[in-house]
Amino acid sequence: MTTPLPTALARARSPRPPGPDIPAGHQVTPWPGEPRPVPPRLDRLLRLSLAGGRLRPAASAGALHPVNAHLLLGPDHPLPPGRYAYDPVRHRLRLRAAAPAGAPPGAVAVLTVTARRTVSHYGHRAWPLLLLDTGHAAAALALAGAAEWCPDAEPALLAAAAGLPADWRGAEPEHALAAVRLTPGPPDVLERWSAYAPAPPPAPTPHPPPDVLAEAWRLLGALPGTATAWRPAAAPAVTDAVLRARRSGEPPLRGTPRPAALHTVLAAARRAAPLPWEVLTTPAALAPLAARAAGQGWLADAGALLLAHGCPDDAPPALIRHAHVRAGYAVGLAQAVATALGLASRPVGSWQHGPGGPPHPVHALALGLSPRATPRTEGTERP
Known part of the structure; x- marks a missing residue:
């Protein structure tokens, strides 16, 4: 069945x-x-x-x-x-x-x-x-x-x-x-x-x-x-050097970026996808989401989290496809903007039900001031 x-x-x-x-x-x-x-x-x-x-x-x-x-x-x-x-x-x-x-x-x-x-x-x-x-x-x-x-x-x-x-x-x-x-x-x-x-x-x-x-x-x-x-495409103009340097940083991504930088990253995501977006920076906001991020507890110590949400489980199938493909697109553009600003970043794709944070997370980009080590691979962690 x-x-x-x-x-x-x-x-x-x-x-x-x-x-x-x-x-x-x-x-x-x-x-x-x-x-x-x-x-x-x-x-x-x-x-x-x-x-x-x-x-x-x-x-x-x-x-x-x-x-x-x-x-x-x-x-x-x-x-x-x-x-x-x-x-x-x-x-x-x-x-x-x-x-x-x-x-x-x-x-x-x-x-x-x-x-x-x-x-x-x-x-x-x-x-x-x-x-x-x-x-x-x-x-x-x-x-x-x-x-x-x-x-x-x-x-x-x-x-x-x-x-x-x-x-x-x-x-x-x-x-x-x-x-x-x-x-x-x-x-x-x-x-x-x-x-x-x-x-x-x-x-x-x-x-x-x-x-x-x-x-x-x-x-x-x-x-x-x-x-x-x-x-x-609504893609921001970035240099070839930025595109070559774009990689997912190894967690933890500590250090909260300046408000102007966070606003620029948020604006890029909002232009790319008509979803509810917000940037979370406080431990009180990040800790509950870290508990819902499929075992990625390091998010509690991240400098900031760009988050798309608003696709409930019972959304129409067309909306499920639309929200997830568009969220991936927007986070891809936002990550390039973050790289151009000198920020470390890492997409986060798996989310679980639970209390705390906005309802129905779809996709996110963790942000920090600098990676702990040289990035190795693209992607998100598995729990």
Whole structure:
């Protein structure tokens, strides 16, 4: 029996710990085809947003990086028009399917998630983190120069545009959650790409899906869309040096930043996502939230916490998707602003029910004056 999304969200926010780890599978989906260089027009954008191994510019829960980018390239690029899978570890593209004549101009990235990577460590708490990670990946692309994104399109349209197979034939499925316009193109670019036939699936996985993973697939498949509208990225202007330096600091992140700096970070988040936002700085405000942050007690000693809240367990499914993807996007932008201000920061994605603090936390960014040690990895801690 399929678990309703509100029930699953309540369970993800419950004190119940995740079960034992399962195999995380491939770090990059093994699509067939020879790797090809990234076109010069997209090289900087992808290097500063998604490229790397476990250490990447976009934050990810547990540094597991479940988000994949499928590039839809039109005839105005050096490579043949078609659908390409981006390999962030090797910084290469693999042609999944050539486009027939008449492919729309421009370049679009359809962002998908491979749920196993995050479920492998976070279990039943994973699926909201997948939505947050999608927002972070979109924010990284926006900070590197992408001008527009589409966070609310029907997942079926996104999947069709990316040419995802209807039958994965034993391969690890991907779920499409957002699109980012990398270079200018027509407003109906997703609809035009969706008219082309899907591409073949990758190689089958040797790991059978445990129940917790199958449930995550069902939940992601139940997420609806609302509108296919391209929205301005609203990303702050930061230097390439800031984008290269952006990393999640190792806790504790002590020392309260100046009010002007906190206001700047808060303003960046509010511009990016229409959610209730606030900045908490006092021990009386931080301690109750630290007790609800999935075992991350170090938050009680953080200098400040930028917090998005207001998505209750029984919110409509479209709002659950919207709130989490937008919150991840906003925290991704806010983290870049914090880096530009010389602050240490770390996203916090897992939240539990409990007394104290604003109701229904969705996502947060812990802030401090300086990290205790050199940052190692992106992501949030597991309890």
